[in-house]
Amino acid sequence: MSSVSEIMEHLDYGPSSEDAGAVRDWLSGRAFGHFIGGAWTAPGALFDTRDPFTGQVLAQITQGTADDVAAAVKAARKAAKGWAALPGHARARHLYALARHIQKRERFLSVLEVLDNGKPIREARDIDIPLAARHFYHHAGWAELRDTAFPGHAPLGVVGAIIPWNFPLLMLAWKIAPALAAGNAVVLKPAEYTPLTALAFAEICAEAGLPPGVVNIVTGDGATGAALVGADVDKIAFTGSTEVGRQIAETLAGTGRALTLELGGKSPFVVMPDADLDAAVEGVVDSIWFNQGQVCCAGSRLLVAESIAERFETLLRARMGRLRVGPPLDKSTDIGAIVDPVQKDRILMLCRAGVDAGAEMIGGAPGEGCFIAPGYLRGVTPANPAFGTEIFGPIATLTTFRTADEAVELANNTRYGLAASVWSESAAVATDLAARIRAGVVWINAANLFDAAAPFGGMRESGFGREGGFAGMQDYLTVSLRKTEKISTPAAPVVVPGAGQGAASIDRTAKLYIGGAQKRPDSGQMYAVPGGLAPLAGRKDVRNAVEAAAKTAPKWAAMGGHARAQVLYFLAENMAQRRDALAARTSGAEADVAIARVFHYAAWADKYDGRNVQTRPGHLVNVIPEPFGVMGVICPNTAPLAGLVSLVLPAIAMGNAVVAVAAQDDPMALFDLAQIMDTSDLPGGAVNILTGPREDLAVALAAHDEVAALWYHGAADGLRSAERAACGNLKPVWPVPALRWSDPDTQGEPFLRRAVQIKTVWLPYGTLPAGAGGAAY
Numbered sequence: 114m115s116s117v118s119e120i121m122e123h124l125d126y127g128p129s130s131e132d133a134g135a136v137r138d139w140l141s142g143r144a145f146g147h148f149i150g151g152a153w154t155a156p157g158a159l160f161d162t163r164d165p166f167t168g169q170v171l172a173q174i175t176q177g178t179a180d181d182v183a184a185a186v187k188a189a190r191k192a193a194k195g196w197a198a199l200p201g202h203a204r205a206r207h208l209y210a211l212a213r214h215i216q217k218r219e220r221f222l223s224v225l226e227v228l229d230n231g232k233p234i235r236e237a238r239d240i241d242i243p244l245a246a247r248h249f250y251h252h253a254g255w256a257e258l259r260d261t262a263f264p265g266h267a268p269l270g271v272v273g274a275i276i277p278w279n280f281p282l283l284m285l286a287w288k289i290a291p292a293l294a295a296g297n298a299v300v301l302k303p304a305e306y307t308p309l310t311a312l313a314f315a316e317i318c319a320e321a322g323l324p325p326g327v328v329n330i331v332t333g334d335g336a337t338g339a340a341l342v343g344a345d346v347d348k349i350a351f352t353g354s355t356e357v358g359r360q361i362a363e364t365l366a367g368t369g370r371a372l373t374l375e376l377g378g379k380s381p382f383v384v385m386p387d388a389d390l391d392a393a394v395e396g397v398v399d400s401i402w403f404n405q406g407q408v409c410c411a412g413s414r415l416l417v418a419e420s421i422a423e424r425f426e427t428l429l430r431a432r433m434g435r436l437r438v439g440p441p442l443d444k445s446t447d448i449g450a451i452v453d454p455v456q457k458d459r460i461l462m463l464c465r466a467g468v469d470a471g472a473e474m475i476g477g478a479p480g481e482g483c484f485i486a487p488g489y490l491r492g493v494t495p496a497n498p499a500f501g502t503e504i505f506g507p508i509a510t511l512t513t514f515r516t517a518d519e520a521v522e523l524a525n526n527t528r529y530g531l532a533a534s535v536w537s538e539s540a541a542v543a544t545d546l547a548a549r550i551r552a553g554v555v556w557i558n559a560a561n562l563f564d565a566a567a568p569f570g571g572m573r574e575s576g577f578g579r580e581g582g583f584a585g586m587q588d589y590l591t592v593s594l595r596k597t598e599k600i601s602t603p604a605a606p607v608v609v610p611g612a613g614q615g616a617a618s619i620d621r622t623a624k625l626y627i628g629g630a631q632k633r634p635d636s637g638q639m640y641a642v643p644g645g646l647a648p649l650a651g652r653k654d655v656r657n658a659v660e661a662a663a664k665t666a667p668k669w670a671a672m673g674g675h676a677r678a679q680v681l682y683f684l685a686e687n688m689a690q691r692r693d694a695l696a697a698r699t700s701g702a703e704a705d706v707a708i709a710r711v712f713h714y715a716a717w718a719d720k721y722d723g724r725n726v727q728t729r730p731g732h733l734v735n736v737i738p739e740p741f742g743v744m745g746v747i748c749p750n751t752a753p754l755a756g757l758v759s760l761v762l763p764a765i766a767m768g769n770a771v772v773a774v775a776a777q778d779d780p781m782a783l784f785d786l787a788q789i790m791d792t793s794d795l796p797g798g799a800v801n802i803l804t805g806p807r808e809d810l811a812v813a814l815a816a817h818d819e820v821a822a823l824w825y826h827g828a829a830d831g832l833r834s835a836e837r838a839a840c841g842n843l844k845p846v847w848p849v850p851a852l853r854w855s856d857p858d859t860q861g862e863p864f865l866r867r868a869v870q871i872k873t874v875w876l877p878y879g880t881l882p883a884g885a886g887g888a889a890y
């Protein structure tokens with residue numbers, strides 16, 4: 114044994130392992146079935162779950178079949194009604210009890226998570242498990258307040274939740290807590306690598322007296338997940354890879370089932386010249402080396418100002434050398450095991466590809482077993498595959514930039530948009546970057562901060578929907594808007610031969626409205642509608658309209674709410690002046706609804722605000738609604754004027770530019786509207802109106818990469834095609850219900866919130882050490 118003086122010589126850490134006795138007793142030789150309807154099923158076909166550190170088998174797990182999934186969904190369906198009917202206070206008490214039980218078993222759950230996942234005990238103990246408990250406490254409050262905070266909303270019914278292996282219990286909490294608070298029942302499928310804490314949670318549900326069937330856990334691999342996606346559920350909440358997310362979106366296309374996707378990322382970590390470099394280096398530790406880089410929001414693309422890059426790298430390498438890679442249960446281990454040998458091989462393969470493309474690897478040596486030392490690839494250009502591919506391991510890429518504009522350009526040079534971390538001592542610089550980087554979460558002078566009150570989720574191909582806080586709750590509820598009869602798909606328009614050739618035969622007003630100008634369709638073709646001939650738009654017109662919208666969108670958004678409100682008031686006044694002309698094309702009642710609606714959204718333009726949420730002391734957390742950019746809006750085929758205005762106005766009031774596909778069978782009023790828009794200071798390109806075969810135009814818009822969100826009003830067939838086409842860049846599609854446009858409540862919040870995507874900006878302030886990261890719980 115070393116003497117004290119010897120230890121003082123080299124100041125090495127001694128072993129300090131967390132005791133795993135209780136967990137091993139709980140596991141000893143166990144074969145688990147599923148937890149369905151409050152009871153355990155007999156184990157079925159089994160597979161092993163292993164400790165990635167030792168490779169030892171921890172327990173045997175049942176591979177869920179489609180029948181198992183169906184049984185779980187049936188149990189959930191049976192329980193859902195009673196659970197939804199409980200008073201909020203009663204549901205809150207159940208959630209509170211779950212939170213307490215998690216807290217009581219914090220040590221046990223931390224060790225279990227470490228054994229199954231390989232992450233260091235410090236992380237599981239200080240972040241994952243306390244945050245899971247915090248989620249249930251926070252959502253106990255939402256259960257209590259649901260009817261007050263979300264009037265007119267109802268639970269969805271049965272939620273299918275599918276989660277990955279990197280934060281097993283935390284991801285479970287992120288999904289189950291809001292689902293239950295909203296009044297839904299749940300079937301959850303944990304990842305095949307890490308099912309154990311979900312099974313322990315099933316025990317907790319039973320212990321805490323949760324009504325049977327409210328939470329069901331079915332284990333298995335991707336096939337079990339796919340069975341859940343295909344089952345009779347009302348929503349799928351998925352966290353995992355972009356590839357699987359896209360498959361799920363394709364499967365659910367046209368079903369009308371709700372979907373939230375939290376997918377991959379390649380998040381930028383921007384270090385400006387005036388950053389506190391020591392703090393930023395600590396941020397890298399939290400962001401990319403934390404959890405072996407197996408974090409969807411890891412700041413894995415280091416973008417560093419050229420002027421300080423050398424100093425930053427010197428500090429980074431020194432810190433990297435001091436990180437301790439070792440046994441996950443040891444309390445002084447910083448970096449634990451990669452979850453599985455398959456994942457380790459994938460990381461090494463991606464790193465090799467990065468080096469082959471010209472990058473230099475610093476650190477990152479593979480160790481025995483499931484270990485890889487922390488490291489980074491330097492000299493990574495945007496052309497290097499490592500720049501854009503999610504490595505999902507403890508390896509960052511490093512790229513330098515010269516100006517703030519270049520930093521933003523590099524940051525946004527990705528198909529993802531999950532998170533970003535920006536480092537600057539100047540509030541003006543940091544907040545400017547936070548505003549310009551396209552990501553669902555931005556941390557200023559911090560990284561990887563999470564809280565139950567702070568919505569988390571992505572933009573672009575990082576998915577849609579939010580988890581946490583008010584916005585997260587909305588995604589587990591449905592708003593009960595009054596609906597009309599079923600919508601049917603109109604027959605394809607019939608081209609009038611020769612009508613496009615001579616100007617004399619064309620109704621003077623019947624032109625497409627693109628980029629603020631009246632345009633003939635590219636094909637030159639027209640089709641007959643009441644009151645004249647309408648232009649038959651095609652794919653080329655869609656492309657032109659999207660281009661015009663994309664050009665205008667940033668300027669329109671940058672005008673701000675007040676200026677947009679003034680433009681919309683002016684438009685409303687001009688419409689009021691031309692009321693009789695509009696009424697002649699539709700009806701007096703419809704014209705009045707349309708005019709009133711424009712006033713309504715003019716009023717909203719500078720009032721649909723974000724909020725400040727309470728996470729932890731010393732953190733200013735802003736939840737900001739941002740426009741998508743270009744939105745596609747497929748308008749109803751009836752009530753052409755009121756329908757278009759009801760959908761297009763909320764979108765532009767929030768700062769989007771819109772390409773609208775007008776009512777196919779009766780669009781003439783919209784050409785009058787286009788003329789009014791022309792004289793109302795609305796920038797050309799903010800609203801573009803196309804007429805023609807609506808289903809084809811919808812698919813063309815849905816498939817266009819520049820269109821960031823789509824609203825589709827129409828029948829199920831058309832919806833399915835549009836939703837499938839939207840899977841390309843994973844744009845969210847809102848199937849607009851069949852509404853009565855004349856109803857005064859067919860406006861406002863339910864529309865506005867779908868016209869924005871949320872950005873959560875974290876700004877730690879005050880006395881907390883900079884870069885205090887996620888470990889502050």
Ligand code: NAI
Pocket residue numbers: 275276277278279302303304305333334335336337338339340342352353354355357358360361375376377378408409503504505
């Ligand atoms: P994955 O997307 O394959 O698995 C996530 C979950 O989905 C697991 O529960 C899995 O069983 C299930 N699943 C797989 N195929 C399915 C299907 N066809 N239908 C329904 N469910 C299905 O992710 P995996 O294999 O765990 O990791 C692969 C990559 O995904 C990682 O390298 C990383 O890039 C990314 N990833 C992202 C995460 C995030 O938090 N956003 C977390 C974990 C992985």
